[in-house]
Amino acid sequence: MAEKLLRYGDPQGYLPLREAIAGHVSQTRGVNCDARQVVVLTSSQQALQLIATLLLDAGDRVWMEEPGYAGARNAFVSAGAQLIPVAVDDAGLAPSPGLPTPRLIYLTPSHHYPTGVALSLERRLALLALAQRQQTWIVEDDYDSEFHYDGQPMPAMQGLDRHGNVLYLGTFSKALFPSLRLAYLVLPPALVDAFVTARTVYDGHCAQLAQATTAEFIRQGHFAAHIRYMRQLYRSRRDCLQQQIQRHWVHFAVPQPTPGGLQLCVWLPTGQEADLSRQAQQAGAIAPGLAELYASPSNRRDGWLLGFCCPDPGGNQ
Known part of the structure; x- marks a missing residue:
C-alpha cells in the first residue's frame, strides 16, 4: 500500500x-x-x-x-x-x-x-x-x-x-x-x-x-470534528468583527448581514473606498476593496471585504 x-x-x-x-x-x-x-x-x-x-x-x-x-x-x-x-x-x-x-x-x-x-x-x-x-x-x-x-x-x-x-x-x-x-x-x-x-x-x-x-x-x-470546532470558532470571530464595526466604524461602515462564510462584506460611502482603505492600512488593518470583484465599473459599489479567520477575538481589536 x-x-x-x-x-x-x-x-x-x-x-x-x-x-x-x-x-x-x-x-x-x-x-x-x-x-x-x-x-x-x-x-x-x-x-x-x-x-x-x-x-x-x-x-x-x-x-x-x-x-x-x-x-x-x-x-x-x-x-x-x-x-x-x-x-x-x-x-x-x-x-x-x-x-x-x-x-x-x-x-x-x-x-x-x-x-x-x-x-x-x-x-x-x-x-x-x-x-x-x-x-x-x-x-x-x-x-x-x-x-x-x-x-x-x-x-x-x-x-x-x-x-x-x-x-x-x-x-x-x-x-x-x-x-x-x-x-x-x-x-x-x-x-x-x-x-x-x-x-x-x-x-x-x-x-x-x-x-x-x-x-x-x-x-x-x-474532518467532521474539525469542521464542528472551526465553525464555532469562526462564528465567534464573525460576531466579534461585527461588534467592533458597530463600535468603531458605525458612522461610515455598513456590514452586509451574512449567515456564513469566512469574510464580511462592509459597504462604504460612495467615492471613499480608496481613502478609507489607506486610513485602515495606516492603522494596521487589512481592508481590501471590492473594485476588482466588479466586471463593470458602472456597477461598482464601494466597500471592503474583511476576513475574520485569523484574528484572535481576545487580542488586539
Whole structure:
C-alpha cells in the first residue's frame, strides 16, 4: 500500500479520497453522486480552467454574479467567453428580463462571494429550469459551505438537478489549509471521461500522499470534528468583527448581514473606498476593496471585504 502511494496516481484521483468526498458531500450538502463522478484536482482555479477549456467556445455567453469571484471571471475570459454581469440582491443572483441566454452560469449560491447572501430556493429552481430548457451548464462553487453559522444551510443545487446540468465544485483550502492543494469536481456522468482526459494533459494527478492522508482524515471522522470546532470558532470571530464595526466604524461602515462564510462584506460611502482603505492600512488593518470583484465599473459599489479567520477575538481589536 505504502509503495503504491509513491508511484504515479490515477488522474481522476485516489479512489478512497473520491469515495470519502462523495460520502461527505452527500451527507452534508445533499449532493447526489458516487465516487465515479468525482475528479480530484489541485485547486478550484484548476477546476475553473478545465471547465472553461472544455465547455466554452469563443463568444459563448457566461452569466456571472456582480460583484463576483475574479478567478472565475479570468478563467472564462481566457477561453474567449462573453461575460454578462448579473446583479445580486438579498436573495442572490437576480437576472433581469431579456438577458441573453447563457451557455454557462457561474454561481456561489450557498454564500455569495463576496456579500455572503444565499441564493433563494425559488431562484435556484428557476435557474435549473432555464438550464434544462436551454442546455446551459451551471457551475456551483460551494467553496466555503462548511461554515454556515445561522440556521440550517440550504442543500446544494446539484442535489436538485435532475438533468445533469450542474457541475459541483468544492475545495479543502478553506476547511483545512491552502497548501494541501486539493479541490474536487462532482460532474454529470457524461462529462467525466472528457475531464479526466484533459486533467491528464494538465498535470497528471494530485500528490498521492496528500490524497491518502486526507481520505483517512475524513474516514476516521476527524474532518467532521474539525469542521464542528472551526465553525464555532469562526462564528465567534464573525460576531466579534461585527461588534467592533458597530463600535468603531458605525458612522461610515455598513456590514452586509451574512449567515456564513469566512469574510464580511462592509459597504462604504460612495467615492471613499480608496481613502478609507489607506486610513485602515495606516492603522494596521487589512481592508481590501471590492473594485476588482466588479466586471463593470458602472456597477461598482464601494466597500471592503474583511476576513475574520485569523484574528484572535481576545487580542488586539
